[in-house]
Amino acid sequence: MTTISENQPPFEHLLDVRDLHVEFRMRAGVAKAINGVSFHLDERETLAILGESGSGKSVTAQAIMGILDSPPGYITGGQVLFQGADMLKMKPKARAAMRGPKISMIFQDALSALNPVFPVGWQIAEMFRIHRDMNRTDAMAQAIRLMERVRIPGAKERYKAYPHQFSGGMRQRIMIAMAIALDPWILIADEPTTALDVTVQAQIMDLLKELQEEFGMGLILITHDLGVVANVADRIAVMYAGRLMETAPVGALYANPRHPYTIGLLESVPRLDSKLGETLPAIGGLPPNLLRMPAGCPFNPRCRFAIDKCREGVPPDLTDLADSVPRRAACWRVEDPAVTAEARIAVGGDQS
Amino acid sequence: MGKYVVRRLLMMIPTFLGATLIIFYLSFALPGDPTAGRCGERPCPASYVEWFRSHYGLDKPFLVQYGIYMGRLLTGDLGTNYYGNTVIHELAIRYPTTLKLAVIAIVAEILIGIGAGILAGIRRGRFIDSLVTISTLVVIAIPVFVLGSLAQMVFGIKLKWFPVTAGDGTWGQLLLPGLVLGSLYVAYVARLTRTNLVENLRADYVRTAYAKGMQPARAIGLHALRNSLLPSITYIGASFGALLGGAIVTERIFNINGVGSLIYRSISQRDGTTLVGAVVVIVVIYMVMTLLVDLLYGLLDPRLRHE
Known part of the structure; x- marks a missing residue:
């Protein structure tokens, strides 16, 4: 699936975001959340978008996915090219059909991101039912396969369990299973480990890395955690007030930040070699x-x-x-x- | 689950005892004489009054009367009123009418209340939203005796769309009174549904639904709505319990011979046996309905399941 058929138009990057602008029109005024953000992502590449809260990382992700709350959010300019085609020009229906098989997303808080009243297995199976018209039994088999793939113990027995019956790490695994269900080209992970404790963080990041290699996905990792980025990302884009401040390969950025x-x-x-009591x-x-x-x-x-x-x-x-x-x-x-x-x-x- | 039901059933006992004690005391303390008017225009002879009071046990102290009543109640005997009819019979001939009224009101709550709430919620800030918000406010603000009389006047007398009164208790006759009775609940259900839907439309799991590639129809109609309707369903269930207690005002306006009228009559005629009997039945129905609603809630929301 990683080879592209000849009759497709040529494109430079898997995902190419060009001069993206997003604003929020609110009663208090217009908040310019994204002001001309451009970056690209290639196959199998991991791009980390790093920034403080409110810097526009999540808004960028939602704009790419096409799930921006509108109103109040509006994309006021730019292009989001997926394999050369501008997703912003697509009809909502065609856009929705891409979410899942082409590009998918996981969120920070898996407890609130999963629907509390449906069993987790059902929620994974739903991907196959809406995108592939699969029947109940086949979709269930697929969901159990995915739950096993993200290493949920007793996947078959836990198919019918509800989100609140899982731990934070297991819930995030469910989210990941759902996101990779249809073998997408791009996975956007919006602060996937922020709500988890440190040991679980590492497990989830390892899982993401492993799945990325297995499925050949491009991964956009949105985070404010410099530690998470260092181990996983190929390139980093540093974001501030809705603009990119600096982009660089991860090694170069850590060794020699320029902005x-x-x-x-x-x-x-914090550094290990800093003196005791130093601010x-x-x-x-x-x-x-x-x-x-x-x-x-x-x-x-x-x-x-x-x-x-x-x-x-x-x-x-x-x-x-x-x-x-x-x-x-x-x-x-x-x-x-x-x-x-x-x-x-x-x-x-x-x-x- | 079974444990929970047993605990709830046990909790009904003190509630039941408290409710009967209060209503029994209130009917005991009610001023007035049940023998008044039993002997035509003349006052009843002292010998008759004495016989009447001892026959019905009215000469005994309050707690003794209560004890005797509760003793009979345990054998399923609600008593016989001063007219020689058993209270069970009095209730049995009126409950079908009250039930019909309640069903009409509930159907209106489900169809109109939930329907209007959903429309207002998904069209938040638009015309239909304002229309629902304002019209429900009007309905909530107008007392039922005004609304009932107004509906009777306009739809019954002026427009002649509905019968003016509902003495026979047929479905056709009860439609207008049922809608009047349900209007307040309809308004509350509409508001409750709207508020919850608006809140849930912003929920993270609805955003997830869109991120999974769902069309709005499924993201809203299945994922948001399923959660939004939980409080409405509870409210409708509880309102059904309340409606089965009869509607004194609405039944009076439309001359309906239901449980509400029976209670009204038993109060005005100082017929304590009927009054206490009717209230006992209503209390039991209400408690059972509340339990059923709580069990239903657990069924609909896995987080609240009583394991």
Whole structure:
């Protein structure tokens, strides 16, 4: 299934998001949640979208899936190309038919994401019933197969159990089974481990990684957890106030962050070699209110490198950086030696 | 499950004792004389009053009377009223009518109440939503004796769509009174359904339903609605219990010979036996209905199952 038939139009990437804009029209005003986000995802690749709460990670995922709450959310511009075809131009029915077999999603809180009044097995089987018109018995067999695949003990006996009868980790496994049921090309995982305790987190991430390799999926991992990203992702996109601040392969980003926001994030990670009693550095201030965005770069009020240029006019675009790997950052001062020097200090000296 | 039912049934005993004690005391304390008017225009002779009071045990202290009554009740005897009719007979001839009224009201609750609630919920903020919100508010605000008289006047007398009274208790005659009786419950059901649907449409599992590729018809009609209707179903069940207790005002307006009229008459004629007997039956029906609703809720919502 990973080969594409010849008669399909050629496309550069499996998923190509171009200049996406989303706004929320509310009584208090228009909140510009996503402001020109562009990224791509290839087959078998894992892209991590990293950002604070309210940075627009989940909204980006929902816009790609086409499940944005509307009203109040509206996609006001851009393209979401799946295998070269713009999903934003599709009719709702065609769009819905893609959710499951082409692209699927798992959510942060599996307890509320699963319907409390239907058995979990039934909810997995539902995928086969709505997309493949499968009969009850066959769909049930498929669901049990998937429950076994995500390693739910006693899958057959637990087919009829309800979500509240499972532990948090098991519920997330059910969600995963549901999402991979129809062998999708892309899986979006929106904070899949945030609600789980640390040991279970690792199990779920391992499972996701394993399934990604088995099914050859592209994985978009949305998280605020720098630790989760480091082990799993191929590339990282750092998001702030509805914009991408920096994108880079995971190794390059951790070894050498270039955007001041990324530098700040990595500085705030606790380190084993820090002295006892030392205060953990933090980025001062709060993310901007989306209803009242500052002029210039959205990060400028919290940026220690900000100059006059950063505080006026339009924010900088993502631009290619001179490096051995393809990476981009949206900062006027990114090539400034002063910033570059700080970046090296941030990650604990030049390791190269 | 079985344990739960047994516990609930046992809990009915104190409820039942408390309810009968209160109603028995109230009818005992009611001012007035049951022998008044039994002897034409003249007051009854003292010898008759004395015979009457001792025959019906009215000369005994309250607790003794209550004890005797409860003793008979345990053998299934609701007593014989001052007119020589058994209370069971009085209730038996009126319950079919009350049941019909209740059924009409319940059907209206299910069809109109739930229907309007769903429409308003999925068209939140639109015209139909405002229409439902305002019209239910009007119905809730108007007392039933105003609504009943108004309906009788407009649909019965002016438009002649319905019979003006319902003395025979046929389905056709009871339709208008049944709708009047149900209107308040219909309004509450509509509001309850709307509120719950609006809330559930924003629920995470509905978003999951869309993420699974469902069309809105299934995401809303199956996933959101299934959860939204739980409180409405409970409410409708409880209202059925209440409706089976008879409707004094509505029955009076439309001259219906149901349980409500029986209770009204027994109060005005100081017929304590009938009054207490009727209330005892109503209390039992209500308790059983409540238990059935609670069991139904557990069946519909697996989180509340009584294991």
